[in-house]
Amino acid sequence: MIDRKEIIEIVEGYDADKIKIAAVGSHSALDVFDGAIEENFRTLAVCQNGREKTYTDYFKSQRDTNGNILRGIVDESVCLDKFNEVLKPEIQKKMIEDNVLFIPNRSFTSYCSIDAVENDFKVPLVGSRNMLRSEERGLDQDYYWLLEKAGLPFPERINDPQDIDELVMVKLPHAVKKLERGFFTAGTYEEYLEKSQSLLRQGVITQEALDDARIERYVIGPVFNFDMFYSPIESEMSKLEILGIDWRFETSLDGHVRLPAPQQMKLAEHQLTPEYTVCGHNSATLRESLLEEVFRLSEKYIEAAKKHYDPGVIGPFCLQTCVDKDLNFHIYDVAPRVGGGTNVHMSVGHPYGNTLWRKPMSSGRRVSFEIRRAIETGQLDKIIT
Template identity: 75%
Template structure:
């Protein structure tokens, strides 16, 4: 892990009047850039060749003679043949020379590799560098471990496939789509074998991933992703904020549930098992009587990260939950960085964030606002790692 003092030394040499906000051009980057522009920052996108036009053409920023943005949100985009080329020393040095504060997202850690992010990427990150590893299921001290330490609820684990005696979710990565899932459900060992073999034959999952899959009892209920924010520099109001709630559109799952049962039964074998590839998000709100519980869960998570992952969570994080018929929460995933669904709130803001801050406040804008406040109060050292 790069020593935090080394990052502080880099930040101390930054020109605070010319800070840029950067991230990998993927995931929730548009929200990051939109929020940065709203708070007066220039923006930088690290793009992969073949996926760059969204950032360097269609959302390219145009500024007037006084530097005000009159269209778009991306001031500068560097295009690499691979995302991990950003790790090259010369590319990192350019970011440092340009006073870039980098906002990590899931694409960044996936395509660049968590060990590289921890040990080789010597650019200041807005957020908790050491917590990014906790998102990797099966590693020591992953988010399940944190949830255990915090006493937080999550779906009950099934130790081995032979023990499946009710509907479960088998969680493992997709073999081809790096960011996506090869998840499937099963209600018995026989169904597990049938579906696993089908997915193996189609190249959707690998045997190694299957051998290391997490099996959880399926929670029947709606999904809510809580987009939270923790501010270490807030000294008057509560440091914890609920900014918004989103939920996912997943292929081909959502296509399946749109079909009447008789049509589902006529699907061919290769169509039968739905995939859980996230392709979009939508916004949501929560019954107000349940909001206290959301804050309670989030407070416990924050406290656990501070105890076991010093300095703890910084800035945005996302608790991904299901709610059962008795209104109990079950945390099925934790993102210790900006969530994947925050683009649904860019420009218009999150419903709860807007209410709290009395202006449009998406997660991306809240990150930029935190940077701005840290610069103004000389506390950048408290929000970067």
């Protein structure tokens, strides 16, 4: 792990009036850039050739002769053959010379190895560099391990598929779509065998991935992704904030639920098992009496993160939950960085964040707002790693 003191020394050489906000051009980058523009920062998109035009053309910024923004949100872009080329020393050197603060998103840690992010990427990150590893499911100290240490609720694990006695979710990666899911459900061991063999024949999953799959009891209920924020520099009010809530559109699951049951039963084999590939998000709010529990769960997560991943949570994080029939939360995933669904709130802001800050406050803007506050109070060292 790069020593935090080394990153702080790099930032101490920055011109605070010329700081740029950068992110990998994917996932939640539009929200990050929109928020940066709102807080009067310049922006830099790290793009991959072949999927760059969203940032280089369609959301490119236009400014007047005084530098005032007229339209768009991406001031500069760097286009690489592969996203992981952002790790090249010459690319890092240029970003450091340009006073860049880098906002990690899931695409950054998916396309770049987590070892390289921890040990080789010297551009200052806003957030906890060491917590990004906790998102890698299956590692010794992943988010499940942290949830257990925190005493937080998560779906019960079934270690042997022969023990399946009610509906479960089988979690494993997709064989072809490397960054997506090959998830499937089963209610019995026989159904597990039937579905897994079908997916193996179709090439959707691999035997190796199936052998390492995590099997969890299925929580029947709505899904809420809580977009939270923790400020280590806040001294007067609560350091913990809820900014907003989102939920997902998933293919081909959302197509399946629109079909009558008899039609679902007659689908061809390759159509029969829904996939869970996230393709969009929508906004939500929560029954008000349940908000207190969300804060309680978040506080416990923050406390455990501080103990086991010092310095712990910095800035945005997302608790992804299901709510059962008795209104109990079950955390099935945790994002220790900007969540994947925050674009739904860019420009207009998150419902709860707006209420708290009395202005449009998306996750992206909250990150840049924190950077601005840290610069103005001389505490930038407390929010970077």
